[in-house]
Amino acid sequence: MPIVAVTDASRVPDGTACATDLEGLVAHLRAVRPGVDSVLVSHTERGEALARAARLACGERSVGLLHVPSTATAFFASIGAVRLLPQECLGLGGVVASILSSTMWTRVVLSRLGEPGTPVPTFSQRLRGAFPGARFVVDPVSGVVEPTKELVAPQGVIVLTASSAPATRPDSRIDLTAGGAYRYDLDLGSDGWRARRWTEATVLTRQVEDVVHHALQPSSYAYYSTCAVCGRIAWGERCIFCQVPLLVRDDLAVQTIGGIQ
Numbered sequence: 001m002p003i004v005a006v007t008d009a010s011r012v013p014d015g016t017a018c019a020t021d022l023e024g025l026v027a028h029l030r031a032v033r034p035g036v037d038s039v040l041v042s043h044t045e046r047g048e049a050l051a052r053a054a055r056l057a058c059g060e061r062s063v064g065l066l067h068v069p070s071t072a073t074a075f076f077a078s079i080g081a082v083r084l085l086p087q088e089c090l091g092l093g094g095v096v097a098s099i100l101s102s103t104m105w106t107r108v109v110l111s112r113l114g115e116p117g118t119p120v121p122t123f124s125q126r127l128r129g130a131f132p133g134a135r136f137v138v139d140p141v142s143g144v145v146e147p148t149k150e151l152v153a154p155q156g157v158i159v160l161t162a163s164s165a166p167a168t169r170p171d172s173r174i175d176l177t178a179g180g181a182y183r184y185d186l187d188l189g190s191d192g193w194r195a196r197r198w199t200e201a202t203v204l205t206r207q208v209e210d211v212v213h214h215a216l217q218p219s220s221y222a223y224y225s226t227c228a229v230c231g232r233i234a235w236g237e238r239c240i241f242c243q244v245p246l247l248v249r250d251d252l253a254v255q256t257i258g259g260i261q
């Protein structure tokens with residue numbers, strides 16, 4: 001399978017190859033025919049380090065590394081999109097994840113702040129967190145704690161959620177009705193946010209198929225490069241296969257696509 005996620009099976013769409021240790025990742029890579037491209041996709045610092053180690057262990061340029069820093073629910077959607085890329089376009093995983101990110105909305109409701117991985121609370125937030133029923137709405141992309149107690153999701157097509165144990169999830173503070181007709185709950189077990197009560201939600205405002213289609217439109221190719229070393233199509237600062245910097249044309253110094261038109 002060309003796309004391998006560095007995470008647990010409960011955090012990826014059905015049928016996605018994944019592993020959380022070096023041995024498992026190497027086994028997936030060795031199951032791919034020699035010379036056929038595959039990409040390790042991570043979203044945590046530990047996952048990124050594991051992916052690098054697995055690539056080194058296999059010693060192949062046909063193994064790409066794509067790091068997409070994101071929460072569990074956002075990463076689930078990113079994996080779903082990157083998996084739709086045709087084999088010859090795996091070097092575009094970064095741009096697909098980037099466009100998808102610009103169309104997603106993710107928020108986390110936490111019962112307290114200040115634990116590892118959560119924003120550092122202000123004095124007043126620390127005081128508020130000491131009271132039962134305290135809730136903080138966090139934008140995990142900006143790290144901003146929003147001044148609201150209620151959370152209303154934007155209009156979307158799919159809602160991805162993850163929560164602390166059902167008895168403690170602060171669902172009543174979240175209105176996800178506009179987020180989409182289809183809702184999928186991820187079970188993160190004990191590996192979620194560091195708070196007693198928490199809920200994370202990601203709303204996809206566009207279908208992942210539309211995002212990939214947009215990235216593969218002929219007009220989008222003006223933003224891409226060809227890696228000078230391996231000749232693969234690529235996007236961003238480095239080729240995900242060779243890890244060498246890409247030559248950026250002067251007139252295309254900013255390699256971003258402004259969302260989906």
Ligand SMILES: [Zn+2]
Nearest residue numbers: 227230239242
């Ligand atoms: Zn390359």
